[in-house]
Amino acid sequence: MEYFGYLASILIGITLGLIGGGGSILTVPILVYLFNIQPESATSYSLFIVGITAMVGAYRHYTLGNLKIKSALYFALPSIVSLLIIRKILLPKIPASLFYIHDFEVTKDLLIMVVFALLMVAASISMIRKSKENTTSEINFPRLALIGLLVGFITGFLGAGGGFLIIPALLFFANLPMKQAVGTSLFIIFINSLIGFTGDMIGGIAIDYKLLFAITIIAIVGMIIGTQLSKKIDGAKLKPAFGWFVLVMGIYIIVKEILL
Structure with missing residues (x-):
């Protein structure tokens, strides 16, 4: 299954390169089901893989003038606060075994995967539905910061970059064009993910660095491919x-976690 995992890893970067988000939605399932990494550890791996890949993409967009630092910082700073609270205080306090429903044990790992799956369903609906265009030109910084706080919670608990939330926030509350929203989103994902991973390293989490770097390099290749494809493929058409x-x-x- 690892060979399929390495092959699938390229999709992480391609997705980030094309639409500025969605990489972590693929990363955690790939790590759990194809590399047999425990869900909680997979969230840490995901933070590094998505963070480094997003960094490469953010730099590329910076050279193209698609990175808006002020909007990124308004979003990222509150996001960092909630991310660290979740990963350093709340997540370690969740017990490995939560409760039983008759003979069915609800574990911490099961909770992470089910919440992640529900997040995927919510994200998919937002991608499939057509977005209404924002007609205002004023930047709503307080609301941008509030959504950053929410994304930090998601990033901390699930190891998700939150690009599917960041992109709409930048479009509607920072009034950025799509290309600038993608570049700024990648920068925010980079900051959030790497700070989250650094916190996990300080906490002493065990990491298979050989596997981690291998997947990351493949994802970066995917990012380069995705960035090139974005010049030829309309991201708005690819998103649905x-x-x-x-x-x-x-x-x-x-279905797999609950019914099988």
Whole structure:
């Protein structure tokens, strides 16, 4: 299954390169189901893989003038606060075994995967639905910061970069064009993910660095491919197709974790 895992890893970067998000939605299932990494550890791996890949993409967009630092910082700073609270205080306090429903044990790992799958379903719906255009030009910084706080919670608990939330926030509350929203989103994902991973390293989490670097390098190759494809493929048209794929994946995880 590892060979399929390495092959699938390229999709992480391609997705980030094309639509500025969605990489972590693929990363955690790939790590759990194809590399047999425990879900909680997979969230740490995901933070590093997605963070480094997003960094490469953010730099590329910076050279193209698609990175808006002020909007990124308004979003990222509160996001960092909630991310660290979740990963350093709340997540370690969740017991490995939560409760039983008759003979069915609800574990911490099961909770992470089911919540992640529900997040995938919600993300897929937002990708499939057509977005209404924002007609205002004023930047709503307080609301941008509030959504950053929410994304930090998601990033901390699930190891998800939150690009599917960041992109709409930048479009509607920072009034950025799509290309600038993608570049700024990648920068925010980079900051959030790497700070989260650094916190896990300080906490002493065990990491297979050989596997981690291998997947990351493949994802970076995917990012380069995705960035090149973005010049030829309209991200707005690709987003619904990817949304349907994510929806199927989310339903599969729910069925596998609960019913099988």
